Amino acid sequence: MPVPLPDDASVLLQPPDADEVACVARGVISAVAPEGGLTGLQQTLVAAMFHSMTGHDVDPLALQAELVAKPYDAREFAEDMHRRNLAFRGRVVQMMVTVELVLNPLPPTVAGRVAEFAAELSVHDDLEDVLHGFADSGRRLAAIDFDRNGYLHDFDVHHLEHLHVGDGALTGPWTPVEDDPGLAARWSSLGDLTAGTLGRGVYDFYKTRGFAFPGAPGSAPPLLAQHDWVHILADYGTRVESEIEVFAFIARANDDLHAFSLLAMVVSLFETGALAAGAGLFEADRGHLSQPGMAVRFGDAQRRAALCTGSNDFMAADWFAVADKPVAVLRKELLLPPKSEEARTAGSVGPWDAEGISPFQLNAGRKLAAAEGREYTGP
Secondary structure, three states, X not given: OOOOOOOOOOOOXXXXXXXXXXXXXXXXXXXXXOOOOOOHHHHHHHHHHHHHHHXXXXXXXXXXXXXXXXXXOHHHHHHHOOOOOHHHHHHHHHHHHXXXXXXXXXXXXXXXXXXXXXXXXXXXXXXXXXXXXXXXXXXXXXXXXXXXXXXXXXXXXXXXXXXXXXXXXOOOOOOOOOOOHHHHHHHHHHHHOOOOEHHHHHHHHHHHHOOXXXXXXXXXXXXXXXXXXXXXXXXXXXXXXXXXXXXXXXHHHOOOHHHHHHHHHHHHHHHHOOEOEEOOOEEOOOOOOOOOOHHHHHHHHHHHHHHOOOOOOHHHOOHHHHOOOEHHXXXXXXXXXXXXXXXXXXXXXXXXXXXXXXXXXXXXXXXXXXXXXXOOOOO
C-alpha cells in the first residue's frame, strides 16, 4: 500500500533542513540512476536543483557511493516522507522525472523505478505512466501524450477567453491563428503603451526579432504566445537555452502539478530530441540542457518561480489586462526575485542582451525594420 498523505495535525510544512535534503537527494538518485550510475548531466542537474531550491548543497557522487553500500528503496523513501504533503511529494517526483528525461534512450528500468517511487509516495502522475510506456516500447514520444496527460488534460477551446481569439478560430491548443485581424491589431496596439510597461516590452520584443503578431500570417499559436510575456516579465532571452529557462519558470510557478508537462515537453525537444516537435511551432534541437552552465540556469529559474507569491498559471493569464503596468511594478507585486549571480555568471541573459537573441532572429528583426522603413534598434 502507498504511504498515505499526512493529516493537518501531522503535516510538516517547514522547509527541509540539511539532513532531509540529503534524504530527498538519496531518494532521487535511487530512482533515476541507470545501470553504471548517474550520467554527467544527471549529476550536474541534481546538484544544481538542490542548491537552488533548498539552499543546501548535495554531492551526488558521494551519495551514490553511499547507496551502493546501503540501497534505498521506494518504500523506505516514502516512509521517510510520511509527514510531507502532496505538494512536496509531487515536486520531488517532478525532480525525478526531470532527471530521468535527460537519459537517451530512457531505460525501462529507470522509468519503472520512478513510477514505483511515485506510487509509494501516493503521487498519481499520468505523465509518469506515459514515460513508463514510452521506455517499454522504445518509441519516440508523441506530443499528444504530453497534452492529454499534462497541462492540457482538460483542454476546452471555449475556456480560452484570455487569448482574445475570434470565435471558431481555435480547434486545438496549439492551433495557429493566421487570419484574425482583430487579434493582430490588439497585439500591434501594444506599441502605443509607454516604454517600461509589460505590453510595450512585448511589442518591442516581437519587432526586434521579426516575429509576426498572433492573428497575422506566419505567427505562433496564440497559446504558445502566452509564454512570450514571461520572457519580458522574468528577463529571459530567446535562444533555445533561454526557452528552457522560461518553461522551467512557468512550470514551477504553477501549483497545479500538471503544468510540469510543459517543461517535460521542452526538455524532450531541446535536450534528448525524443520529441520531434511540440507546441505547434517548436522542433527538436538536441543538447541544449547539456550546455555549460545550463543546469545552474535551470535550477535558478525554478527557484525564482517558487519564490513568487501564490500559484501562477502564466499560460492562462489575461496579459492584456496588465499590459499597461510597468514591468518593475509587476515583478514587485509577484515578489519575483532577480536572477542569482551564479545564474548570470553561468550565462543567463535577458531579451535585450546581445546574447539573448539568435542570429536568425536578429536578421529577421533587421529585415522587418527595413521593410517598415524604420531604423533597427534591437539588442
